[in-house]
Each structure stands twice: as C-alpha cells, then as structure tokens.
Amino acid sequence: MNRSPGRPVPSTKTSLSGSSKAAANGTAPPPPPNAGEPNLLPGDIDYLESVLSIFADHILTEDYENCVVYDGAGGKTPFPDGADRTQQRDHxxxxxxxxxxxxxxxEYSQWINGRMPFVTVRDLQLxxxxxxxxYIWKWNLPEEEHIATIFNLTRRRANSLVSxxxxxxxxxxxxxxxIRSLFRFLRKNYNPDVKPEESFNHKGRRFRVTEGRHIEEMDAILKDPTVREKIGGDHIVFTFPEDDRMFFLREETIKALLDDKIxxxxELSKLYKLPSEQNQ
Structure with a gap:
C-alpha cells in the first residue's frame, strides 16, 4: 500500500449560514418572488435519475434514519424503514x-454576493x-469512477480531485x-465460530468491501502509531490482484483489533474524534 498522497491544497473552511442553513434539512428551495412571471427565462431543470441514484447509493445505511424529506410547507417524511427497497431508493x-x-x-447566492471568490476551477470542485x-454522504467518499461521473471528469482527473x-x-x-466504519465492518463480518482459511501462508479471513479505497484505509489503520504500539507492527493487509475490493487479514490481526481488553x-476513537465531538 504505497500510493503517494495527493498534493495538499490550502484549506478554506466553508459552511452553510443564514437562510442557507436549510441546506441541512433536505428541502427544495421555495419558489422565487417572481414565480408567476411569464416564462421568459430558463426554468428549473430536473436532475437526472441516474445522477440522483449515484448520490443516493453512497449514503451509508446507518445514516438512512437522518434522511428526512421536507415538502417546503412544514411537512416532512421520514425514511420508510419498513418499506421495500424500491420505495426506500425513491425516498x-x-x-x-x-x-x-x-x-x-x-453556492450561487454566495457567489453573486461576492463571498465566494473562487480563483480556480479546482477550488470550486473541491x-x-x-x-x-x-451534507449528503456524511463524509462517505465514493469511488473515483462515481466522482468522475458526477463532476463530468475523466477517471484520471477524478483521481487527482479525490487525492x-x-x-x-x-x-x-x-x-x-x-476508523469507526471499518471497525463496524469487522465486527459485522467476522465470525469467530467459522474456521479460518489458509491464504498467503497464514490462517485468516478474506473480506470484500464495497469501495476499493477501504482496503487502503484498513492498511492505514494498521500502520497507525497507536495501533502498532498496542498490537505490534507486523500486521499487514493482504490484497488480491484479481479483485481490488477483496482483502485478507490474519486471524491474530483481527482478534487483536477487536479485543476490548487491548x-x-x-483508543483510536478517543484520539480521532468525530466532527460533532471536536468542539466539545
């Protein structure tokens, strides 16, 4: 796992403010004051279903309960937890x-008011x-191929943007x-009662993830100084050249990561707080 990191970009903190705080509630914008004016200007354009599906497919399952649809008139529709998958995807x-x-x-209001003076296209994309x-994925970053589709980029340019x-x-x-996502993944998919398999000259388990990037992230966790201090530094992620979404962990690695006594x-959760915990 030796891919070089992307070039750092100067950071500017951006957040929704004022009337735009409603971006957090999932509502469509109210009609403009001149909504009854004759149709002399371009009207609203519907988003393609394929585009909406790409965004929706990368919302984490554990965040579905927060996906409330507001109708703009005070009504709201919670996520239909008991509905079939078709209804859930539509929601x-x-x-x-x-x-x-x-x-x-x-974005447009900030720009027209002179509060968003982007210098480059890359600044705007970031x-x-x-x-x-x-505000949509709760920091679950999709694969580069989906980023390329959303931003109308080549795969190479999408890789650069993500980096x-x-x-x-x-x-x-x-x-x-x-950190939290991968530990949830291990606890959900590791069954100590199932006999481990032999691979890479070790006994362990193979796992399949939905995003290939998660394998790099697991590798980064094992290389974290805190983890190496607690469980040693000889734990690595084994990958399969024929399948970039599958990886293998030794049995002792998994047990050490999931051992509450260790x-x-x-320890990682205490060191790396969630965004909602960082100002507490």
Whole structure:
C-alpha cells in the first residue's frame, strides 16, 4: 500500500449560514418572488435519475434514519424503514434532490454576493465535493469512477480531485469516520465460530468491501502509531490482484483489533474524534 498522497491544497473552511442553513434539512428551495412571471427565462431543470441514484447509493445505511424529506410547507417524511427497497431508493433520491437544490442555491447566492471568490476551477470542485460529503454522504467518499461521473471528469482527473480532497480533509473529517466504519465492518463480518482459511501462508479471513479505497484505509489503520504500539507492527493487509475490493487479514490481526481488553478501537476513537465531538 504505497500510493503517494495527493498534493495538499490550502484549506478554506466553508459552511452553510443564514437562510442557507436549510441546506441541512433536505428541502427544495421555495419558489422565487417572481414565480408567476411569464416564462421568459430558463426554468428549473430536473436532475437526472441516474445522477440522483449515484448520490443516493453512497449514503451509508446507518445514516438512512437522518434522511428526512421536507415538502417546503412544514411537512416532512421520514425514511420508510419498513418499506421495500424500491420505495426506500425513491425516498433517498427525493432527499438527494432537495439537498442538491439547496447546495446549488447556497453556492450561487454566495457567489453573486461576492463571498465566494473562487480563483480556480479546482477550488470550486473541491468546495462542491466538500458540500456533497458533508451534507449528503456524511463524509462517505465514493469511488473515483462515481466522482468522475458526477463532476463530468475523466477517471484520471477524478483521481487527482479525490487525492487533493483527502489531503485537505483527512485528519479533520475523514479519518475519524473511516476508523469507526471499518471497525463496524469487522465486527459485522467476522465470525469467530467459522474456521479460518489458509491464504498467503497464514490462517485468516478474506473480506470484500464495497469501495476499493477501504482496503487502503484498513492498511492505514494498521500502520497507525497507536495501533502498532498496542498490537505490534507486523500486521499487514493482504490484497488480491484479481479483485481490488477483496482483502485478507490474519486471524491474530483481527482478534487483536477487536479485543476490548487491548482497546484499539476505544483508543483510536478517543484520539480521532468525530466532527460533532471536536468542539466539545
């Protein structure tokens, strides 16, 4: 796991403010004051279903309960937890639609008021990716191929954009969530009652993740100084060249990571606080 990190970019903290705080509630913007004017100017353009689906598919399952759709008139529809998958996906697409419209309105209002003087296209792309991650994906960064589709970029340019984004936000936002997500993944998918398999001359387990980047993140956790101090430095992630979404961990590595007496997860969670905990 020796991919070089992306080039750091000077950071500028951006947040929704004023009337645009409604971006956090998933509502579509209210009609403008001249809504009854004859149709002389371009009207609203609907987002493509394929685009909404890409956004919706990268919302973490544990965040579904926060995906509330507001109708703009005070009513709200919570996530239909007991509905079938088709209804749930439709709800998530409507949720994404509302958030994208609020983010777009916020961006334009800030720009027209002279409060968002982007110098380069890359600055604007990073700002938009920040908004998508913070207000739609809860910092679950999709694969580069999906970023390329959303931003209308080549895969190479999407890789570069993601590298810059990770370089800017990894310590503050991404890494704390990565840690918790991967420990949840291990606890959910590791069954100590199942006999380990033999691979790479070790006994252990193979796991399959939805995003190839998660394998790099698991490797980063094992190389974290705190983890190496607690469980030693000879624990590595084995990868499969034929499948970039599968990895293998030795049995002793998994047991050490999940052992509450060793306390790796608790120690990392204390060191790397969630964004909501960082000002407490």
């Amino acid at each position: 998530l697409r409507r949720y994404v639609d509302g958030r994208l419209r609020r983010i777009a309105m916020f 700002w938009r990716l920040h908004q998508f991650c913070q 810059d984004f990770v370089a800017r936000f990894r310590k503050l936002y991404l890494y704390p969530l990565i 306390g790796v997860e608790a």
